[in-house]
Amino acid sequence: MEPLVDCVIEDDRWAAFGLEPLAESAARAALLHLGVVPEAFQIALLGCDDARIAVLNADFRGKPKPTNVLSWPAWDLSPETPGAAPERPDPAPGGEIDGLGDIAIAWETCEREAAEQGKPLSDHVTHLIVHGTLHLLGYDHETEADAALMEGHEVAILATLGLSDPY
Template identity: 40%
Template structure:
């Protein structure tokens, strides 16, 4: 079972908790960890929707990049331990990690793409969840795998393709 808690400070009123839960569930279902959704263990993800300033502070502190970014992920479990995570829990709960989104960056990117802020936030939560699951996009092969899972998760949500092929 997946339990997602969302906290939205300074974001417009919406059911962010439900959106975050749907997005994270779609991401997990597209990964090899989809069986977690029916596991007796509870997998927990915290999503914080906050300001550009807070994200810039976190980005500077943890990634040494002194600027806001759209999404940050803070995994609590090493990728090599993910396969056994639901089998080795004492209390039936596993904290997968935290995802943090920057409001201003999210709004600007949504406007640039011609999509709603909530839809873009859903994509960023999908993206962040995949990072919590150990996926990355540093190399072309890794990026391709991650982007395909993001596309599939977004399709499951009935939302846009976050990586459309552009004809120049």
């Protein structure tokens, strides 16, 4: 069976941390919670540092500074109405695996945020992988209604993994 998450590790701290199994578990929990078959999709995940994510953030969002996580969905599944659920991705015909999109996560920002929030790095990274996966599935937090829906799913997904409400 193919892994759901295909990790590309640019910063060795992510490999030592164990990003691959953590990301697999978090992304799988997110898809299962939303009724999406994990075996039908794959997510590309880049484990990088702040310098790399700052370049990506500048290139794709016009914000030349580090951030914790970025995502690039393969499809626009976002709803027309704020607070409405996005469309679900359809599995490819013939059982082929479809790319759901790409996520990048930055070591220094994640480490700093976890310390500031007084939580284990693994809990914070799990939350960010769930968050990024929801973005790939069309969820967003641009309006209060969208944020409430997305955060509600995050809390529920993290609870299935034994983690407390990050908000």
